[in-house]
Amino acid sequence: MNQSATQSKVAIIGLGHIGKAIAGNLIKGGHLVILASRDLEASKALAKELGPLATAKETREAIREAELIIPCISFSALNDFFKTNSAELQGKIIVDVSNPIAPDGKGGFKKIIAENESATSVLHEGIPKSAKLVKAFGTLGAAALISDAFAQPERKVLFYASDNTNSNSKIEHLILSSGFDPLHVGGLDSAIRIEVFGDLHQFGALGKTVTLTEAKSKLINPSFAGQ
Ligand SMILES: NC(=O)c1ccc[n+]([C@@H]2O[C@H](COP(=O)([O-])OP(=O)(O)OC[C@H]3O[C@@H](n4cnc5c(N)ncnc54)[C@H](OP(=O)(O)O)[C@@H]3O)[C@@H](O)[C@H]2O)c1
Numbered sequence: 001m002n003q004s005a006t007q008s009k010v011a012i013i014g015l016g017h018i019g020k021a022i023a024g025n026l027i028k029g030g031h032l033v034i035l036a037s038r039d040l041e042a043s044k045a046l047a048k049e050l051g052p053l054a055t056a057k058e059t060r061e062a063i064r065e066a067e068l069i070i071p072c073i074s075f076s077a078l079n080d081f082f083k084t085n086s087a088e089l090q091g092k093i094i095v096d097v098s099n100p101i102a103p104d105g106k107g108g109f110k111k112i113i114a115e116n117e118s119a120t121s122v123l124h125e126g127i128p129k130s131a132k133l134v135k136a137f138g139t140l141g142a143a144a145l146i147s148d149a150f151a152q153p154e155r156k157v158l159f160y161a162s163d164n165t166n167s168n169s170k171i172e173h174l175i176l177s178s179g180f181d182p183l184h185v186g187g188l189d190s191a192i193r194i195e196v197f198g199d200l201h202q203f204g205a206l207g208k209t210v211t212l213t214e215a216k217s218k219l220i221n222p223s224f225a226g227q
Helices: 017-028 040-050 059-065 075-084 119-124 142-147 165-177 188-194 212-220
Strands: 010-013 033-036 054-056 068-071 093-096 101-103 109-111 132-136 157-162 181-186
Touching: 010 017, 010 059, 017 033, 017 040, 017 142, 033 040, 033 059, 040 054, 068 165, 075 119, 093 119, 093 165, 119 132, 119 188, 132 165, 132 188, 157 165, 157 188, 157 212, 165 181, 181 188, 181 212
Parallel strands: 010 033, 010 068, 033 054, 068 093, 093 132, 157 181
Antiparallel strands: 101 109, 132 157
16 A cells, blocks of 8 residues: 555644654655745755655645644744644644743753643643644654664654544554654643653653653653642
8 A cells, every 4th residue: 555645744844953853753754744944945955855755835835735733843932833824723733742941041941831731731722723732742852753763673652642532543653654652641631741841751750762661651650740
């Protein structure tokens, strides 16, 4: 069967560290990707570098064409992005990779929303009512996302959170195509666990990438539930 015929169309918007890492992994896994950023020429250059599975589009066109939208832009820019593109985002699955953090001035990072809130819970208000939000692809730093994709002999896990069970198979397919095993942590109220400082984040209590067996034990024995 032609693999591209079974794929959901995915648009990656914002081609910095994480956008490039996700795009590269998906292409390595044989997935088509639509790339967009504020600089169309830079998107076209990246698409050329990544090969024939990548195409570059202007942002609105990319969103219109795709079913799954992955905005890889800073947490603080996302609300504006949702407002500006609200018509195109109607009915789409929006994959939130963001972490609500900023430099703390001491070489580290601090959370910029309330301790008990997740980026996803804050952003949920701003997306079109007909769009579905999923938290995924933000659990690892960009370097680990690249180095640990397609791990042998056992794959590593990418956690995801979603309320809408209809989106799950599409997200799982995307995570598999990007070289990881998917693991559902629960509804969007669990998103805090897979953001920076959460118990299932590389830069939280988890501290590393894990296999499915290790991940499942962490999932049922949370050492930290974001409280
Ligand atoms: N880096 C990581 O290891 C990592 C890991 C997990 C999650 N995340 C999350 O991923 C998101 C992106 O982080 P990053 O490290 O990849 O940031 P980054 O390297 O600074 O890249 C962000 C990109 O977004 C673009 N951008 C900003 N506003 C835009 C808009 N309105 N429309 C289109 N493109 C826009 C920027 O383009 P311009 O050049 O035009 O400004 C830039 O290329 C953040 O929410 C972050 O919390 C990052």
